[in-house]
Amino acid sequence: MATFRNVCSVPNSFRLTGIPGLESLHIWLSIPFGSMYLVAVMGNVTILAVVRVERSLHQPMYFFLCMLAVIDLILSTSTMPKLLGIFWFGAGEISLNACLTQMFFIHCFATVESGIFLAMAFDRYVAICDPLHHMTVLTNAVVGLLGLVALIRGIIYISPLPLMIRLRLPLYKAHVISHSYCEHMAVVTLACGDSRVNNIYGLSIGFLVLILDSMGIAASYVMIFRTVLGLATPEARLKTLGTCGSHICAILIFYVPIAVSSLIHRFGHQVPPPIHTLLANFYLLIPPILNPIVYAVRTKQIRERILQIMKIEAKNR
Template identity: 45%
Template sequence: MFPSQSFINISFLQPQYFLMAGIEVIHGWISILVSSMYTVALTGNSPILLAVKRTHSLHHPMYYFLCMLALSDVGLTLSTMPSTLAVLWFDYHFIGFHTCLIQLFFLHSYSVVESSVLLAMSFDRFVAISNPLRYASVLTNNVIIRIGAVIAARATLSLFPVPFLLKRLNYCPGKVLLSHSFCFHADVMKLACADITVNILYGLYVVLSTVGVDSLLIVMSYALILQTVMGLASPRERVRALNTCVTHILAVLVFYIPVIGVSMIHRFGKHLPHIVHALVAYVYLVVPPVLNPIIYSVKSKPIRGAMFRVLRRKYQT
Protein backbone atom coordinates (compact mmCIF):
# COMPACT_ATOMS: atom_id res chain seq x y z
CA MET A 1 0.00 0.00 0.00
CA PHE A 2 1.54 3.31 -1.08
CA PRO A 3 1.71 6.45 1.08
CA SER A 4 -1.14 8.91 0.69
CA GLN A 5 0.94 11.55 -1.08
CA SER A 6 1.27 11.56 -4.82
CA PHE A 7 3.84 8.91 -5.66
CA ILE A 8 5.30 10.56 -8.75
CA ASN A 9 6.38 14.15 -9.09
CA ILE A 10 5.32 14.66 -12.71
CA SER A 11 7.18 17.94 -13.22
CA PHE A 12 10.56 16.38 -12.41
CA LEU A 13 9.71 12.76 -13.20
CA GLN A 14 11.21 11.73 -9.87
CA PRO A 15 9.60 9.29 -7.43
CA GLN A 16 8.81 10.56 -3.97
CA TYR A 17 9.65 7.11 -2.66
CA PHE A 18 11.67 4.05 -3.54
CA LEU A 19 10.61 0.56 -2.56
CA MET A 20 13.31 -1.45 -0.77
CA ALA A 21 13.49 -5.21 -1.27
CA GLY A 22 13.51 -7.76 1.53
CA ILE A 23 14.35 -11.46 1.74
CA GLU A 24 11.01 -13.21 2.09
CA VAL A 25 12.35 -16.76 1.75
CA ILE A 26 14.52 -16.65 4.89
CA HIS A 27 13.11 -13.49 6.43
CA GLY A 28 12.88 -14.80 10.02
CA TRP A 29 16.39 -15.95 10.76
CA ILE A 30 18.10 -13.36 8.56
CA SER A 31 16.35 -10.64 10.60
CA ILE A 32 17.77 -12.02 13.83
CA LEU A 33 21.22 -12.58 12.31
CA VAL A 34 21.55 -9.12 10.75
CA SER A 35 20.21 -7.39 13.88
CA SER A 36 22.69 -9.31 16.05
CA MET A 37 25.54 -8.34 13.75
CA TYR A 38 24.54 -4.67 13.85
CA THR A 39 24.54 -4.89 17.65
CA VAL A 40 27.97 -6.54 17.71
CA ALA A 41 29.35 -3.94 15.28
CA LEU A 42 28.25 -1.04 17.50
CA THR A 43 29.10 -2.63 20.85
CA GLY A 44 32.41 -3.96 19.53
CA ASN A 45 33.81 -0.75 18.05
CA SER A 46 32.70 1.60 20.85
CA PRO A 47 34.93 -0.02 23.54
CA ILE A 48 37.94 0.36 21.23
CA LEU A 49 37.36 4.12 21.06
CA LEU A 50 36.92 4.33 24.85
CA ALA A 51 39.94 2.10 25.47
CA VAL A 52 42.29 4.25 23.38
CA LYS A 53 40.88 7.47 24.82
CA ARG A 54 41.28 6.38 28.47
CA THR A 55 44.56 4.45 28.19
CA HIS A 56 47.59 6.74 27.95
CA SER A 57 49.88 3.89 26.83
CA LEU A 58 47.75 3.53 23.69
CA HIS A 59 48.24 7.13 22.60
CA HIS A 60 50.36 6.12 19.61
CA PRO A 61 49.83 6.44 15.83
CA MET A 62 48.89 2.79 15.35
CA TYR A 63 46.01 3.06 17.81
CA TYR A 64 44.89 6.46 16.53
CA PHE A 65 44.47 4.87 13.09
CA LEU A 66 42.60 2.00 14.73
CA CYS A 67 40.20 4.59 16.20
CA MET A 68 39.66 6.01 12.72
CA LEU A 69 38.87 2.51 11.48
CA ALA A 70 36.41 1.96 14.34
CA LEU A 71 34.71 5.31 13.62
CA SER A 72 34.33 4.45 9.93
CA ASP A 73 32.86 1.06 10.90
CA VAL A 74 30.36 2.73 13.22
CA GLY A 75 29.45 5.25 10.50
CA LEU A 76 29.01 2.50 7.90
CA THR A 77 26.79 0.57 10.32
CA LEU A 78 24.60 3.55 11.25
CA SER A 79 24.18 4.66 7.61
CA THR A 80 22.25 1.51 6.67
CA MET A 81 20.89 0.20 9.97
CA PRO A 82 17.61 2.23 10.09
CA SER A 83 16.36 1.23 6.64
CA THR A 84 17.54 -2.38 6.93
CA LEU A 85 15.87 -2.92 10.30
CA ALA A 86 12.72 -1.17 9.05
CA VAL A 87 12.48 -3.73 6.24
CA LEU A 88 13.45 -6.78 8.29
CA TRP A 89 11.51 -6.08 11.49
CA PHE A 90 8.63 -3.78 10.57
CA ASP A 91 8.10 -4.79 6.93
CA TYR A 92 8.35 -1.10 5.98
CA HIS A 93 9.82 -0.96 2.49
CA PHE A 94 9.52 2.74 1.62
CA ILE A 95 12.38 5.24 1.63
CA GLY A 96 12.04 8.84 0.49
CA PHE A 97 13.89 9.88 -2.65
CA HIS A 98 16.03 12.52 -0.93
CA THR A 99 16.55 10.30 2.12
CA CYS A 100 17.81 7.64 -0.27
CA LEU A 101 20.32 10.06 -1.82
CA ILE A 102 21.58 11.08 1.61
CA GLN A 103 21.92 7.46 2.70
CA LEU A 104 23.92 6.38 -0.35
CA PHE A 105 26.19 9.42 0.04
CA PHE A 106 27.11 8.42 3.60
CA LEU A 107 27.29 4.70 2.77
CA HIS A 108 29.79 5.22 -0.05
CA SER A 109 31.64 7.96 1.85
CA TYR A 110 32.31 5.71 4.84
CA SER A 111 33.46 2.96 2.48
CA VAL A 112 36.01 5.38 0.98
CA VAL A 113 37.03 6.48 4.48
CA GLU A 114 37.60 2.87 5.55
CA SER A 115 39.68 2.16 2.45
CA SER A 116 41.75 5.30 3.07
CA VAL A 117 42.29 4.42 6.73
CA LEU A 118 43.51 0.94 5.77
CA LEU A 119 45.99 2.62 3.41
CA ALA A 120 47.16 4.94 6.21
CA MET A 121 47.58 1.92 8.50
CA SER A 122 49.76 0.21 5.88
CA PHE A 123 51.94 3.34 5.77
CA ASP A 124 52.12 3.22 9.57
CA ARG A 125 53.34 -0.41 9.45
CA PHE A 126 55.87 0.44 6.72
CA VAL A 127 57.42 3.27 8.73
CA ALA A 128 57.42 1.21 11.95
CA ILE A 129 59.27 -1.69 10.28
CA SER A 130 61.56 0.07 7.79
CA ASN A 131 62.64 2.97 10.01
CA PRO A 132 61.59 2.36 13.63
CA LEU A 133 63.99 4.98 15.06
CA ARG A 134 62.21 7.75 13.12
CA TYR A 135 58.71 6.37 13.66
CA ALA A 136 57.72 8.87 16.37
CA SER A 137 59.21 11.83 14.49
CA VAL A 138 57.51 10.93 11.18
CA LEU A 139 54.03 10.12 12.50
CA THR A 140 53.52 12.99 14.93
CA ASN A 141 50.10 14.00 16.26
CA ASN A 142 49.93 16.88 13.77
CA VAL A 143 50.70 14.54 10.87
CA ILE A 144 47.99 12.11 12.02
CA ILE A 145 45.45 14.94 12.32
CA ARG A 146 46.31 16.06 8.79
CA ILE A 147 45.98 12.51 7.47
CA GLY A 148 42.56 12.24 9.13
CA ALA A 149 41.47 15.56 7.62
CA VAL A 150 42.66 14.52 4.15
CA ILE A 151 40.79 11.20 4.45
CA ALA A 152 37.55 12.96 5.42
CA ALA A 153 37.94 15.61 2.69
CA ARG A 154 38.78 12.99 0.07
CA ALA A 155 35.65 10.95 0.83
CA THR A 156 33.40 14.01 0.96
CA LEU A 157 34.66 15.61 -2.25
CA SER A 158 34.66 12.31 -4.16
CA LEU A 159 31.06 11.45 -3.26
CA PHE A 160 29.55 14.96 -3.10
CA PRO A 161 28.56 15.04 -6.82
CA VAL A 162 26.87 11.61 -6.73
CA PRO A 163 23.49 12.66 -5.21
CA PHE A 164 23.26 15.57 -7.64
CA LEU A 165 24.09 13.35 -10.62
CA LEU A 166 21.23 11.07 -9.56
CA LYS A 167 18.86 13.95 -8.83
CA ARG A 168 19.24 15.38 -12.34
CA LEU A 169 17.94 12.15 -13.93
CA ASN A 170 14.38 11.47 -15.01
CA TYR A 171 12.91 8.29 -13.56
CA CYS A 172 10.35 5.91 -15.03
CA PRO A 173 6.90 6.10 -13.43
CA GLY A 174 6.32 2.96 -11.40
CA LYS A 175 9.93 1.77 -11.68
CA VAL A 176 10.87 2.20 -8.02
CA LEU A 177 12.00 -1.20 -6.70
CA LEU A 178 15.52 -1.30 -5.28
CA SER A 179 17.48 -4.54 -5.04
CA HIS A 180 18.45 -4.09 -1.38
CA SER A 181 17.19 -2.75 1.93
CA PHE A 182 19.38 0.32 1.50
CA CYS A 183 20.29 2.74 -1.29
CA PHE A 184 23.27 1.87 -3.45
CA HIS A 185 24.45 4.15 -6.28
CA ALA A 186 24.56 1.46 -8.96
CA ASP A 187 21.13 0.25 -7.89
CA VAL A 188 19.43 3.66 -7.94
CA MET A 189 20.80 4.86 -11.28
CA LYS A 190 19.42 1.74 -13.04
CA LEU A 191 15.89 2.94 -12.22
CA ALA A 192 16.30 6.05 -14.38
CA CYS A 193 14.72 6.40 -17.83
CA ALA A 194 17.56 8.55 -19.07
CA ASP A 195 21.13 8.37 -20.27
CA ILE A 196 23.20 7.29 -17.24
CA THR A 197 26.59 7.30 -19.01
CA VAL A 198 27.85 10.18 -16.85
CA ASN A 199 26.79 8.36 -13.70
CA ILE A 200 28.50 5.15 -14.80
CA LEU A 201 31.73 6.92 -15.74
CA TYR A 202 31.83 9.01 -12.57
CA GLY A 203 31.05 5.98 -10.41
CA LEU A 204 33.89 4.08 -12.10
CA TYR A 205 36.21 7.05 -11.59
CA VAL A 206 35.40 7.20 -7.87
CA VAL A 207 35.98 3.48 -7.41
CA LEU A 208 39.28 3.48 -9.30
CA SER A 209 40.61 6.71 -7.75
CA THR A 210 39.80 5.64 -4.18
CA VAL A 211 39.45 1.93 -3.47
CA GLY A 212 41.41 0.98 -6.60
CA VAL A 213 44.35 3.28 -5.88
CA ASP A 214 44.29 2.40 -2.16
CA SER A 215 44.44 -1.33 -2.79
CA LEU A 216 47.33 -0.90 -5.22
CA LEU A 217 49.28 1.26 -2.75
CA ILE A 218 48.61 -1.21 0.07
CA VAL A 219 50.05 -4.03 -2.05
CA MET A 220 53.09 -1.86 -2.87
CA SER A 221 53.61 -0.98 0.79
CA TYR A 222 53.60 -4.65 1.76
CA ALA A 223 56.05 -5.45 -1.03
CA LEU A 224 58.40 -2.87 0.51
CA ILE A 225 57.70 -4.24 3.99
CA LEU A 226 58.60 -7.77 2.83
CA GLN A 227 61.75 -6.45 1.21
CA THR A 228 62.74 -4.81 4.51
CA VAL A 229 61.85 -7.87 6.58
CA MET A 230 63.88 -10.19 4.33
CA GLY A 231 66.87 -7.95 4.97
CA LEU A 232 66.75 -8.61 8.71
CA ALA A 233 69.49 -10.91 9.92
CA SER A 234 67.58 -12.88 12.55
CA PRO A 235 64.64 -15.15 11.62
CA ARG A 236 63.16 -14.29 15.00
CA GLU A 237 63.18 -10.59 14.11
CA ARG A 238 61.51 -11.36 10.78
CA VAL A 239 58.67 -13.25 12.47
CA ARG A 240 58.25 -10.50 15.06
CA ALA A 241 58.11 -7.80 12.38
CA LEU A 242 55.59 -9.69 10.25
CA ASN A 243 53.48 -10.49 13.31
CA THR A 244 52.84 -6.77 13.81
CA CYS A 245 51.18 -6.71 10.36
CA VAL A 246 48.85 -9.69 10.80
CA THR A 247 45.90 -7.73 12.22
CA HIS A 248 46.11 -5.13 9.48
CA ILE A 249 46.34 -7.77 6.74
CA LEU A 250 43.23 -9.48 8.14
CA ALA A 251 41.38 -6.13 8.26
CA VAL A 252 42.35 -5.45 4.63
CA LEU A 253 41.05 -8.87 3.53
CA VAL A 254 37.83 -8.46 5.55
CA PHE A 255 37.12 -5.15 3.78
CA TYR A 256 38.32 -5.73 0.21
CA ILE A 257 36.96 -9.26 -0.36
CA PRO A 258 33.30 -8.18 0.21
CA VAL A 259 33.88 -5.00 -1.82
CA ILE A 260 35.13 -7.07 -4.76
CA GLY A 261 32.23 -9.48 -4.27
CA VAL A 262 29.61 -6.71 -4.42
CA SER A 263 31.23 -5.15 -7.50
CA MET A 264 31.41 -8.48 -9.33
CA ILE A 265 27.81 -9.38 -8.44
CA HIS A 266 26.48 -6.02 -9.71
CA ARG A 267 28.39 -6.22 -12.98
CA PHE A 268 28.32 -9.91 -13.88
CA GLY A 269 25.70 -11.53 -11.65
CA LYS A 270 22.47 -10.20 -13.10
CA HIS A 271 21.26 -13.76 -13.74
CA LEU A 272 21.79 -14.80 -10.10
CA PRO A 273 18.81 -15.06 -7.70
CA HIS A 274 17.90 -11.98 -5.66
CA ILE A 275 18.86 -13.73 -2.42
CA VAL A 276 22.48 -13.97 -3.58
CA HIS A 277 22.63 -10.21 -4.26
CA ALA A 278 21.05 -9.47 -0.87
CA LEU A 279 23.34 -11.75 1.14
CA VAL A 280 26.50 -10.44 -0.55
CA ALA A 281 25.34 -6.88 0.18
CA TYR A 282 24.75 -7.70 3.85
CA VAL A 283 28.21 -9.28 4.06
CA TYR A 284 29.74 -6.13 2.53
CA LEU A 285 27.95 -3.84 4.98
CA VAL A 286 27.96 -5.77 8.24
CA VAL A 287 30.87 -8.23 8.28
CA PRO A 288 33.83 -5.74 8.31
CA PRO A 289 32.41 -3.67 11.24
CA VAL A 290 31.75 -6.93 13.12
CA LEU A 291 35.08 -8.65 12.48
CA ASN A 292 37.48 -5.69 12.81
CA PRO A 293 37.03 -5.22 16.59
CA ILE A 294 37.19 -9.00 17.08
CA ILE A 295 40.43 -9.23 15.07
CA TYR A 296 42.11 -6.40 16.94
CA SER A 297 40.90 -7.47 20.39
CA VAL A 298 42.10 -11.05 19.82
CA LYS A 299 45.43 -10.30 18.14
CA SER A 300 46.42 -7.13 20.04
CA LYS A 301 47.13 -7.72 23.72
CA PRO A 302 47.27 -3.98 24.64
CA ILE A 303 43.86 -3.34 23.02
CA ARG A 304 42.37 -6.43 24.62
CA GLY A 305 43.61 -5.46 28.06
CA ALA A 306 42.44 -1.85 27.72
CA MET A 307 39.00 -2.97 26.51
CA PHE A 308 38.62 -5.33 29.47
CA ARG A 309 39.53 -2.51 31.86
CA VAL A 310 36.99 -0.17 30.26
CA LEU A 311 34.24 -2.79 30.36
CA ARG A 312 35.06 -3.76 33.95
CA ARG A 313 34.95 -0.12 35.04
CA LYS A 314 31.64 0.38 33.25
CA TYR A 315 30.20 -2.78 34.84
CA GLN A 316 31.31 -1.72 38.31
CA THR A 317 29.70 1.71 37.99
Protein backbone atom coordinates in the same frame (compact mmCIF):
# COMPACT_ATOMS: atom_id res chain seq x y z
CA MET B 1 6.83 10.55 -26.34
CA ALA B 2 3.40 10.39 -24.69
CA THR B 3 4.04 6.80 -23.68
CA PHE B 4 7.36 7.80 -22.14
CA ARG B 5 5.64 10.43 -20.01
CA ASN B 6 2.97 8.00 -18.88
CA VAL B 7 5.55 5.41 -17.81
CA CYS B 8 8.15 7.72 -16.24
CA SER B 9 7.47 10.02 -13.31
CA VAL B 10 9.21 12.13 -10.70
CA PRO B 11 9.30 10.17 -7.42
CA ASN B 12 8.65 11.71 -4.01
CA SER B 13 9.93 8.49 -2.47
CA PHE B 14 11.17 5.00 -3.22
CA ARG B 15 10.32 1.69 -1.61
CA LEU B 16 13.13 -0.61 -0.50
CA THR B 17 12.27 -4.31 -0.67
CA GLY B 18 14.78 -5.56 1.91
CA ILE B 19 16.10 -8.90 0.65
CA PRO B 20 14.20 -9.49 -2.62
CA GLY B 21 12.92 -13.04 -2.96
CA LEU B 22 13.22 -13.71 0.76
CA GLU B 23 10.36 -11.50 2.00
CA SER B 24 8.75 -14.42 3.82
CA LEU B 25 11.94 -14.90 5.85
CA HIS B 26 12.43 -11.26 6.82
CA ILE B 27 11.43 -11.75 10.46
CA TRP B 28 13.93 -14.62 10.80
CA LEU B 29 16.66 -12.73 8.94
CA SER B 30 16.26 -9.89 11.42
CA ILE B 31 17.74 -12.11 14.15
CA PRO B 32 21.23 -12.59 12.63
CA PHE B 33 21.33 -9.09 11.14
CA GLY B 34 20.20 -7.46 14.39
CA SER B 35 22.71 -9.51 16.36
CA MET B 36 25.55 -8.62 13.98
CA TYR B 37 24.67 -4.92 14.16
CA LEU B 38 24.65 -5.06 17.97
CA VAL B 39 28.04 -6.79 17.99
CA ALA B 40 29.44 -4.20 15.55
CA VAL B 41 28.26 -1.27 17.67
CA MET B 42 29.48 -2.78 20.95
CA GLY B 43 32.84 -3.83 19.47
CA ASN B 44 33.66 -0.46 17.92
CA VAL B 45 32.47 1.56 20.92
CA THR B 46 34.65 -0.69 23.10
CA ILE B 47 37.69 -0.04 20.89
CA LEU B 48 37.11 3.72 21.10
CA ALA B 49 36.74 3.57 24.88
CA VAL B 50 39.81 1.35 25.41
CA VAL B 51 42.11 3.45 23.22
CA ARG B 52 40.87 6.58 24.98
CA VAL B 53 41.69 5.35 28.50
CA GLU B 54 44.79 3.23 27.73
CA ARG B 55 47.70 5.68 27.37
CA SER B 56 50.04 3.04 25.94
CA LEU B 57 47.74 2.90 22.89
CA HIS B 58 48.10 6.61 22.12
CA GLN B 59 50.09 5.78 18.98
CA PRO B 60 49.42 6.44 15.27
CA MET B 61 48.22 2.89 14.50
CA TYR B 62 45.57 3.01 17.23
CA PHE B 63 44.47 6.55 16.36
CA PHE B 64 43.85 5.20 12.85
CA LEU B 65 42.02 2.27 14.43
CA CYS B 66 39.74 4.75 16.21
CA MET B 67 39.05 6.40 12.85
CA LEU B 68 38.13 2.98 11.45
CA ALA B 69 35.82 2.38 14.41
CA VAL B 70 33.98 5.68 13.81
CA ILE B 71 33.71 4.96 10.07
CA ASP B 72 32.40 1.43 10.72
CA LEU B 73 29.78 2.79 13.11
CA ILE B 74 28.65 5.28 10.46
CA LEU B 75 28.56 2.64 7.70
CA SER B 76 26.59 0.08 9.69
CA THR B 77 24.22 2.68 11.17
CA SER B 78 23.54 4.12 7.70
CA THR B 79 21.90 0.85 6.66
CA MET B 80 21.05 -1.51 9.51
CA PRO B 81 18.33 0.46 11.37
CA LYS B 82 16.44 0.92 8.09
CA LEU B 83 16.92 -2.75 7.17
CA LEU B 84 15.62 -3.87 10.58
CA GLY B 85 12.65 -1.52 10.12
CA ILE B 86 11.88 -3.28 6.84
CA PHE B 87 12.24 -6.71 8.47
CA TRP B 88 10.11 -5.91 11.51
CA PHE B 89 7.53 -3.38 10.31
CA GLY B 90 7.65 -3.47 6.50
CA ALA B 91 8.85 0.16 6.65
CA GLY B 92 10.46 0.20 3.22
CA GLU B 93 9.36 3.71 2.24
CA ILE B 94 12.24 6.19 1.93
CA SER B 95 12.07 9.74 0.58
CA LEU B 96 14.19 10.72 -2.41
CA ASN B 97 16.36 13.06 -0.30
CA ALA B 98 16.84 10.42 2.41
CA CYS B 99 17.73 7.86 -0.26
CA LEU B 100 20.38 10.11 -1.82
CA THR B 101 21.74 10.99 1.65
CA GLN B 102 22.02 7.30 2.55
CA MET B 103 23.75 6.65 -0.78
CA PHE B 104 26.28 9.42 -0.10
CA PHE B 105 27.12 8.19 3.41
CA ILE B 106 27.56 4.55 2.33
CA HIS B 107 29.81 5.22 -0.65
CA CYS B 108 31.64 8.17 0.91
CA PHE B 109 32.65 6.41 4.11
CA ALA B 110 33.54 3.19 2.30
CA THR B 111 35.95 5.38 0.29
CA VAL B 112 37.21 7.06 3.47
CA GLU B 113 37.83 3.65 5.07
CA SER B 114 39.94 2.62 2.11
CA GLY B 115 41.97 5.81 2.54
CA ILE B 116 42.52 5.07 6.23
CA PHE B 117 43.84 1.60 5.37
CA LEU B 118 46.29 3.27 2.99
CA ALA B 119 47.37 5.66 5.77
CA MET B 120 47.82 2.70 8.13
CA ALA B 121 50.04 1.00 5.54
CA PHE B 122 52.18 4.16 5.43
CA ASP B 123 52.37 4.07 9.23
CA ARG B 124 53.57 0.45 9.17
CA TYR B 125 56.12 1.31 6.46
CA VAL B 126 57.64 4.15 8.51
CA ALA B 127 57.53 2.12 11.76
CA ILE B 128 59.43 -0.81 10.22
CA CYS B 129 61.59 0.75 7.52
CA ASP B 130 62.54 3.95 9.36
CA PRO B 131 61.78 3.25 13.05
CA LEU B 132 64.03 5.99 14.43
CA HIS B 133 61.92 8.67 12.75
CA HIS B 134 58.49 7.04 13.27
CA MET B 135 57.35 9.32 16.09
CA THR B 136 58.72 12.45 14.39
CA VAL B 137 57.14 11.63 11.01
CA LEU B 138 53.79 10.28 12.28
CA THR B 139 53.00 13.01 14.81
CA ASN B 140 49.44 13.50 16.10
CA ALA B 141 49.07 16.44 13.69
CA VAL B 142 50.15 14.31 10.72
CA VAL B 143 47.80 11.47 11.74
CA GLY B 144 44.93 13.93 11.99
CA LEU B 145 45.86 15.45 8.61
CA LEU B 146 45.92 12.02 6.93
CA GLY B 147 42.48 11.27 8.35
CA LEU B 148 41.20 14.64 7.13
CA VAL B 149 42.62 14.06 3.64
CA ALA B 150 40.90 10.65 3.50
CA LEU B 151 37.60 12.30 4.50
CA ILE B 152 37.92 15.16 1.99
CA ARG B 153 38.83 12.72 -0.77
CA GLY B 154 35.75 10.64 0.00
CA ILE B 155 33.51 13.73 -0.09
CA ILE B 156 35.01 14.97 -3.38
CA TYR B 157 34.81 11.56 -5.07
CA ILE B 158 31.30 10.63 -3.95
CA SER B 159 29.40 13.95 -3.88
CA PRO B 160 28.84 13.86 -7.68
CA LEU B 161 26.95 10.53 -7.43
CA PRO B 162 23.78 11.83 -5.74
CA LEU B 163 24.13 15.22 -7.45
CA MET B 164 24.17 13.64 -10.92
CA ILE B 165 21.14 11.53 -10.03
CA ARG B 166 19.29 14.62 -8.80
CA LEU B 167 20.22 16.79 -11.80
CA ARG B 168 20.48 14.33 -14.70
CA LEU B 169 17.92 11.64 -13.84
CA PRO B 170 14.73 13.26 -12.54
CA LEU B 171 12.35 10.64 -14.02
CA TYR B 172 12.01 6.97 -13.03
CA LYS B 173 10.16 4.06 -14.59
CA ALA B 174 9.71 2.33 -11.21
CA HIS B 175 9.84 3.43 -7.59
CA VAL B 176 10.64 0.07 -6.02
CA ILE B 177 14.34 -0.54 -5.32
CA SER B 178 15.11 -4.27 -5.22
CA HIS B 179 17.68 -3.78 -2.51
CA SER B 180 17.88 -3.16 1.23
CA TYR B 181 19.50 0.27 0.89
CA CYS B 182 20.00 2.99 -1.71
CA GLU B 183 23.04 1.62 -3.48
CA HIS B 184 24.07 3.81 -6.43
CA MET B 185 23.56 1.32 -9.26
CA ALA B 186 20.32 -0.03 -7.75
CA VAL B 187 18.84 3.48 -8.04
CA VAL B 188 20.35 4.35 -11.43
CA THR B 189 18.93 1.21 -13.09
CA LEU B 190 15.40 2.48 -12.34
CA ALA B 191 15.95 5.83 -14.05
CA CYS B 192 14.56 6.87 -17.42
CA GLY B 193 16.92 8.53 -19.85
CA ASP B 194 20.62 8.13 -20.53
CA SER B 195 22.44 6.89 -17.41
CA ARG B 196 25.77 6.13 -19.09
CA VAL B 197 27.56 9.08 -17.47
CA ASN B 198 26.36 7.95 -14.02
CA ASN B 199 27.42 4.37 -14.74
CA ILE B 200 30.85 5.33 -16.05
CA TYR B 201 31.54 7.73 -13.18
CA GLY B 202 30.43 5.25 -10.52
CA LEU B 203 32.50 2.44 -12.06
CA SER B 204 35.54 4.70 -12.54
CA ILE B 205 35.52 5.93 -8.95
CA GLY B 206 35.09 2.39 -7.63
CA PHE B 207 38.05 1.06 -9.58
CA LEU B 208 40.13 4.20 -8.99
CA VAL B 209 39.81 3.87 -5.23
CA LEU B 210 40.20 0.10 -5.21
CA ILE B 211 43.18 -0.04 -7.58
CA LEU B 212 45.13 3.03 -6.45
CA ASP B 213 44.73 2.34 -2.74
CA SER B 214 45.53 -1.35 -3.25
CA MET B 215 48.66 -0.43 -5.22
CA GLY B 216 49.75 2.01 -2.49
CA ILE B 217 49.22 -0.62 0.22
CA ALA B 218 51.01 -3.27 -1.86
CA ALA B 219 53.98 -0.95 -2.48
CA SER B 220 54.27 -0.28 1.27
CA TYR B 221 54.30 -3.98 2.05
CA VAL B 222 56.84 -4.78 -0.66
CA MET B 223 59.25 -2.37 1.05
CA ILE B 224 58.27 -3.71 4.48
CA PHE B 225 58.98 -7.31 3.41
CA ARG B 226 62.35 -6.28 1.93
CA THR B 227 63.29 -4.71 5.26
CA VAL B 228 62.04 -7.72 7.23
CA LEU B 229 64.02 -10.15 5.09
CA GLY B 230 67.14 -8.17 5.92
CA LEU B 231 66.74 -8.75 9.66
CA ALA B 232 69.30 -11.02 11.29
CA THR B 233 67.16 -13.73 12.92
CA PRO B 234 63.89 -15.53 12.14
CA GLU B 235 62.57 -14.46 15.55
CA ALA B 236 63.11 -10.80 14.70
CA ARG B 237 61.40 -11.27 11.33
CA LEU B 238 58.36 -12.93 12.87
CA LYS B 239 58.11 -10.32 15.61
CA THR B 240 58.30 -7.47 13.10
CA LEU B 241 55.76 -9.04 10.75
CA GLY B 242 53.50 -9.66 13.74
CA THR B 243 53.05 -5.91 14.11
CA CYS B 244 51.47 -5.90 10.62
CA GLY B 245 49.20 -8.91 11.18
CA SER B 246 46.14 -7.00 12.39
CA HIS B 247 46.42 -4.48 9.55
CA ILE B 248 46.72 -7.20 6.89
CA CYS B 249 43.69 -9.06 8.30
CA ALA B 250 41.64 -5.85 8.38
CA ILE B 251 42.59 -5.05 4.77
CA LEU B 252 41.45 -8.49 3.58
CA ILE B 253 38.24 -8.23 5.61
CA PHE B 254 37.45 -4.91 3.91
CA TYR B 255 38.62 -5.35 0.33
CA VAL B 256 37.61 -8.95 -0.44
CA PRO B 257 33.85 -8.62 0.29
CA ILE B 258 33.56 -5.22 -1.39
CA ALA B 259 35.42 -6.42 -4.50
CA VAL B 260 33.29 -9.58 -4.76
CA SER B 261 30.06 -7.62 -4.26
CA SER B 262 31.03 -4.98 -6.85
CA LEU B 263 32.03 -7.58 -9.45
CA ILE B 264 28.83 -9.55 -8.93
CA HIS B 265 26.71 -6.40 -9.23
CA ARG B 266 28.43 -5.33 -12.46
CA PHE B 267 29.02 -8.67 -14.17
CA GLY B 268 27.28 -11.47 -12.25
CA HIS B 269 23.96 -11.35 -14.05
CA GLN B 270 23.32 -15.05 -13.32
CA VAL B 271 23.66 -14.58 -9.55
CA PRO B 272 20.21 -14.67 -7.86
CA PRO B 273 19.14 -11.24 -6.48
CA PRO B 274 18.91 -12.48 -2.85
CA ILE B 275 22.57 -13.60 -2.95
CA HIS B 276 23.73 -10.26 -4.33
CA THR B 277 21.75 -8.27 -1.74
CA LEU B 278 22.98 -10.45 1.13
CA LEU B 279 26.59 -9.98 -0.03
CA ALA B 280 26.07 -6.22 -0.32
CA ASN B 281 24.87 -6.13 3.29
CA PHE B 282 27.64 -8.38 4.52
CA TYR B 283 30.38 -6.14 3.11
CA LEU B 284 28.96 -3.28 5.20
CA LEU B 285 28.66 -5.48 8.31
CA ILE B 286 31.67 -7.80 8.22
CA PRO B 287 34.41 -5.13 8.68
CA PRO B 288 32.60 -3.39 11.59
CA ILE B 289 32.21 -6.78 13.32
CA LEU B 290 35.63 -8.28 12.65
CA ASN B 291 37.94 -5.23 12.89
CA PRO B 292 37.47 -4.85 16.69
CA ILE B 293 37.80 -8.63 17.15
CA VAL B 294 41.01 -8.82 15.11
CA TYR B 295 42.64 -5.94 16.98
CA ALA B 296 41.40 -7.13 20.38
CA VAL B 297 42.81 -10.63 19.78
CA ARG B 298 46.15 -9.45 18.38
CA THR B 299 46.82 -6.46 20.66
CA LYS B 300 47.84 -7.32 24.20
CA GLN B 301 46.98 -3.92 25.70
CA ILE B 302 43.48 -3.92 24.20
CA ARG B 303 42.88 -7.51 25.26
CA GLU B 304 44.06 -6.93 28.81
CA ARG B 305 42.05 -3.72 29.22
CA ILE B 306 38.86 -5.43 27.96
CA LEU B 307 39.40 -8.34 30.38
CA GLN B 308 39.99 -5.86 33.20
CA ILE B 309 36.72 -4.06 32.40
CA MET B 310 34.85 -7.38 32.28
CA LYS B 311 36.26 -8.37 35.71
CA ILE B 312 35.20 -5.05 37.22
CA GLU B 313 31.70 -5.45 35.76
CA ALA B 314 31.46 -9.00 37.12
CA LYS B 315 32.48 -7.82 40.62
CA ASN B 316 29.92 -5.00 40.57
CA ARG B 317 27.18 -7.49 39.82
